[in-house]
Amino acid sequence: xxxxxxxxxxxxxxxxxxxxxxxxxxxxxxxxxxxxxxxxxxxxxxxxxxxxxxxxxxxxxxxxxxxxxxxxxxxxxxxxxxxxxxxxxxxxxxxxxxxxxxxxxxxxxxxxxxxxxxxxxxxxxxxxxxxxxxxxxxxxxxxxxxxxxxxxxxxxxxxxxxxxxxxxxxxxxxxxxxxxxxxxxxxxxxxxxxxxxxxxxxxxxxxxxxxxxxxxxxxxxxxxxxxxxxxxxxxxxxxxxxxxxxxxxxxxxxxxxxxxxxxxxxxxxxxxxxxxxxxxxxxxxxxxxxxxxxxxxxxxxxxxxxxxxxxxxxxxxxxxxxxxxxxxxxxxxxxxxxxxxxxxxxxxxxxxxxxxxxxxxxxxxxxxxxxxxx
Ligand code: NAD
Numbered sequence: 001x002x003x004x005x006x007x008x009x010x011x012x013x014x015x016x017x018x019x020x021x022x023x024x025x026x027x028x029x030x031x032x033x034x035x036x037x038x039x040x041x042x043x044x045x046x047x048x049x050x051x052x053x054x055x056x057x058x059x060x061x062x063x064x065x066x067x068x069x070x071x072x073x074x075x076x077x078x079x080x081x082x083x084x085x086x087x088x089x090x091x092x093x094x095x096x097x098x099x100x101x102x103x104x105x106x107x108x109x110x111x112x113x114x115x116x117x118x119x120x121x122x123x124x125x126x127x128x129x130x131x132x133x134x135x136x137x138x139x140x141x142x143x144x145x146x147x148x149x150x151x152x153x154x155x156x157x158x159x160x161x162x163x164x165x166x167x168x169x170x171x172x173x174x175x176x177x178x179x180x181x182x183x184x185x186x187x188x189x190x191x192x193x194x195x196x197x198x199x200x201x202x203x204x205x206x207x208x209x210x211x212x213x214x215x216x217x218x219x220x221x222x223x224x225x226x227x228x229x230x231x232x233x234x235x236x237x238x239x240x241x242x243x244x245x246x247x248x249x250x251x252x253x254x255x256x257x258x259x260x261x262x263x264x265x266x267x268x269x270x271x272x273x274x275x276x277x278x279x280x281x282x283x284x285x286x287x288x289x290x291x292x293x294x295x296x297x298x299x300x301x302x303x304x305x306x307x308x309x310x311x312x313x314x315x316x317x318x319x320x321x322x323x324x325x326x327x328x329x330x331x332x333x334x335x336x337x338x339x340x341x342x343x344x345x346x347x348x349x350x351x352x353x354x355x356x357x358x359x360x361x362x363x364x365x366x367x368x369x370x371x372x373x374x
Contacts, residue, residue: 001347003031004067005050006060007039008290010074013327014042016320017071017092020053022330027054029338030346034063043326068347071333073326078105086110089348091333093117096362097263097374103373104239107363114350116332120371121229128336128356132176133328138287138317139180139258143169145317146254147188149303149310155189161372166191170252171210172245172269172294173259174201177287181256182208192246196259197233197241200224213248214238229262245269250277257294258287266291272306280308289313311320336360 003026004017016039018026023033033055038045064070064083071146076084078101080291084090087110094115096103106113113272116130134253147154148169157164169185171178171194177196182205187190192210194201197220205212222229233241249255249270255278259267264319266288275284275296286293293313295305300313320326336356340348350356350357362370 001031001068002066002067003033003071004063005033005035005039005055005071006063006076007036007205008073009077011078012316013074013321014319015073016322017046017073017328017330017333018050018055018327018329019043019045020049021327022334023053023055024337025051027333029341029342031069032056034058034067036060036063043322045323045326046094058117066085069337073329075099075102075106078102078264081105081109081111084109084274087113088112089350091116091337094362095372100373103368107366110366112350113362114360114363115362115370116336116360118342118360118370119336122355124339125336125338125356128332128339130329130332133332134318134325135258136175136180136329137321137325138314139177139256140184140234141288141317142177142256142258142312142314142322143184143188143254145180145312145314146256146283149285150254150285151281152253154185167253168193169253169256170194170213170248172196172255172257173212173288174198174205175258175260177258179204182210183260185254185256186210190254191253195241195245195248197221197230197237198224213244215244230259231265232261232267240355241269242271242274246274246277249274250279253282254276255282255284256287257284259294260288260291266294267297269294270296272296275309275311276307278307278309282308283310283312285312285314287314287317288334290315309328 035050035055070090075092075094091114154167156166167190169190169192173195195213202212208336218237228365242324284300286295298313303312337348342349
């Protein structure tokens with residue numbers, strides 16, 4: 001089967017959906033991989049690298065023509081779908097709730113769209129989980145960006161000219177991004193604390209050598225939460241959390257917020273009044289900026305200053321680590337498609353009743369078929 005890797009067209013998208021390693025692996029399965037000229041440049045992969053791995057490199061129209069499988073990071077624009085053969089699989093991070101019109105257009109064009117971010121959180125799908133692979137990088141980069149915006153050092157330094165105190169870093173929301181943020185801040189020598197609503201994270205925080213800051217006496221979310229995700233907490237819990245966080249925040253230098261609730265706006269974790277209690281020069285990096293922000297006054301994609309505190313409205317930080325993000329994403333795609341590969345047919349065969357297929361398939365046979373979009 002022909003597998004197309006078009007260059008990404010979404011503004012700011014620097015990643016690419018295949019690297020030479022996955023080109024070789026798809027070729028070994030019998031695929032013919034075609035890559036658009038320049039598609040990997042922003043992720044550090046040259047056309048020559050792709051050609052050496054066995055791909056053909058050409059212009060967009062030629063790459064897409066006759067492809068049965070189109071691998072993307074951010075999907076394709078509806079206006080371009082004429083170049084894709086009906087029946088083709090289009091794989092990407094398709095943002096189905098916010099880009100519903102594009103999804104409808106994929107359906108109308110007879111394309112089978114598969115949204116990688118809807119991969120179920122089951123053991124079998126762990127190696128296919130793009131949210132994990134990209135959030136992990138985002139958690140790391142949030143600390144690096146926070147450190148760059150902070151006018152002081154992270155580690156304690158004892159010098160002949162006196163002592164530099166370690167930075168105090170507080171991580172709010174300890175999922176994949178939060179855990180990596182804790183680990184990164186610890187490696188840089190900061191004193192780290194962290195909080196979450198899911199009780200299962202307490203041990204994870206401590207095992208990374210950070211201090212767990214938890215609401216006591218009011219139930220949050222027991223264990224891992226439904227499917228590993230948090231739901232909304234009670235009003236009583238929210239009040240207790242706000243009080244706990246207020247006293248802790250005033251002593252922090254860097255705060256990284258990552259709290260998300262699937263299908264809902266991001267929970268508000270830091271109010272303007274709480275910000276004003278922080279020391280001028282402190283930095284808050286809000287990784288939930290795209291989902292409305294955890295911090296009052298956060299502006300997605302910008303750094304704004306309030307009460308002398310910088311609020312970094314971080315959006316899609318994985319894009320700023322394009323080479324690593326592309327490599328991990330490309331392997332997620334390969335792990336997914338190869339798990340369904342049918343050797344006789346030389347293509348992936350996606351069984352209707354499979355839990356993974358049910359979760360990621362958005363359109364098929366000219367229609368939107370995803371239950372979540374019904
Ligand atoms: P996420 O991005 O949905 O949310 C980030 C974190 O914010 C979560 O830990 C959540 O509990 C927390 N949060 C939500 N509301 C909050 C609030 N009001 N205050 C403080 N924290 C709040 O989470 P995620 O990174 O996707 O990971 C969630 C869990 O799923 C983790 O335990 C992870 O290990 C697990 N996971 C499992 C698989 C798998 O098995 N295939 C894949 C990925 C993640």
